[in-house]
Amino acid sequence: MIKCIHYIDKYMSNGGGMSLFVGDIAIDEIIITVETNRMDVRVKKITLEKNFIKKDEFLSIIKLENPEVVILHTLKYLNKNLIKEIRKENHKVILIVHDYYPICEKNVLLNNRKQICSGPYEKNCIYCYYDKFKIFIPLDRNIRNLLHPFYSLFLRKVRWYETRLEHNNAIISELDLIVFPTHKVKTIMSRFIDPSIKSAVIRHFQRVCISRREKPEKCEFAFIGHDSYHKGFELIKKIYKDFKFGNMKIHLFGEFKSIIRSQNLLYEGTFENKNLSSPFSKFDVLLFPSIWPETSGRVITEAASCGKYIIASNITSAKEILGEYEGLILVENNEPISLRMAMEKIYSEWDKKKYPLLPVKFKSVIEYREKIFNILGGKNVGEN
Numbered sequence: 001m002i003k004c005i006h007y008i009d010k011y012m013s014n015g016g017g018m019s020l021f022v023g024d025i026a027i028d029e030i031i032i033t034v035e036t037n038r039m040d041v042r043v044k045k046i047t048l049e050k051n052f053i054k055k056d057e058f059l060s061i062i063k064l065e066n067p068e069v070v071i072l073h074t075l076k077y078l079n080k081n082l083i084k085e086i087r088k089e090n091h092k093v094i095l096i097v098h099d100y101y102p103i104c105e106k107n108v109l110l111n112n113r114k115q116i117c118s119g120p121y122e123k124n125c126i127y128c129y130y131d132k133f134k135i136f137i138p139l140d141r142n143i144r145n146l147l148h149p150f151y152s153l154f155l156r157k158v159r160w161y162e163t164r165l166e167h168n169n170a171i172i173s174e175l176d177l178i179v180f181p182t183h184k185v186k187t188i189m190s191r192f193i194d195p196s197i198k199s200a201v202i203r204h205f206q207r208v209c210i211s212r213r214e215k216p217e218k219c220e221f222a223f224i225g226h227d228s229y230h231k232g233f234e235l236i237k238k239i240y241k242d243f244k245f246g247n248m249k250i251h252l253f254g255e256f257k258s259i260i261r262s263q264n265l266l267y268e269g270t271f272e273n274k275n276l277s278s279p280f281s282k283f284d285v286l287l288f289p290s291i292w293p294e295t296s297g298r299v300i301t302e303a304a305s306c307g308k309y310i311i312a313s314n315i316t317s318a319k320e321i322l323g324e325y326e327g328l329i330l331v332e333n334n335e336p337i338s339l340r341m342a343m344e345k346i347y348s349e350w351d352k353k354k355y356p357l358l359p360v361k362f363k364s365v366i367e368y369r370e371k372i373f374n375i376l377g378g379k380n381v382g383e384n
Helices: 017-025 055-065 080-088 122-130 141-151 156-172 183-190 233-242 298-304 318-322 336-348 365-376
Strands: 004-011 030-036 043-045 069-072 092-096 177-180 199-201 221-226 250-255 265-269 285-288 309-313 328-331
Touching: 004 017, 004 055, 017 298, 017 365, 030 055, 055 080, 080 092, 080 156, 092 365, 122 141, 122 156, 177 183, 177 365, 183 199, 199 365, 221 233, 233 336, 285 298, 285 336, 298 309, 298 318, 309 318, 309 336, 318 328, 328 336
Parallel strands: 004 030, 004 069, 030 043, 069 092, 092 177, 177 199, 221 250, 221 285, 250 265, 285 309, 309 328
Antiparallel strands: none
């Protein structure tokens, strides 16, 4: 087996899909991270210096472990010189894409006005940064363009946004391979990164999930995530009072800043990412109403491997990831009425629905790794 080292900026117990993905793919391998709350013998925590990881610390671990491949799961806190140093010693370096950080520092391609960014280039990134300050929000772009030279004199972050894509492209140009989870993500990101870099589209793996739940008389829904606006929880807040059927239940798993008192919303709290049997045994239909073009959406692969129904926004990659999975229901992006109608339809027709469905079979961790290494070694193994 090819030996790897993995780099992630945050490796948390409840850190979402990326932490779970890294923990699974790092088979008895070292994980380098800046921030963690996990007690794991594999984890090596390193420190920052002027917003970059300390090069000597990183390289000392590389030298000690001597991996064949260094797998980056993010570009945060990295720079071109570090990648060059790693490759000098004949280590291959690849990036597995989990979000849009290489082209959007906020990861989600949504600006501060909750709109899909028309293109993460210099001025858009600066507008997004300016929108953090209330004084700029009422101003149109022409006025902000006029003010920009003045503010750039004392707002140092402005200069970072002017060069950040150039900075990340410099890192990307040194990589041996970029692995995208879907063609959709590759298409979006390829407009803004160096097109000459070798890349591949490989759908994420998923371990077998077991959800012991008999078909109930009426289906119950679940939203797994958090209440940040890009995840689409705002859509649920807009529709739960208008349900045609007053006894529709939505289980909420994750971190929520405020709890709404309602018989429709059942707050279940957080759970360990690796312990899915408990939360998945409480619902039949997963809500995935994200309003950003999610790179992969680990929770939908988990739900599909359990035979759950999935109601997903059509801006996500759910269709590409799940293919012809019969339990996938697509709704219009950022349209609360579309979401409500889909929920009410499946609820009203539940007695006629087959459940649980035949699970989707995904790649295993071993198959996923083998495909990456075959492509890295120059073998033509096709995409997906």
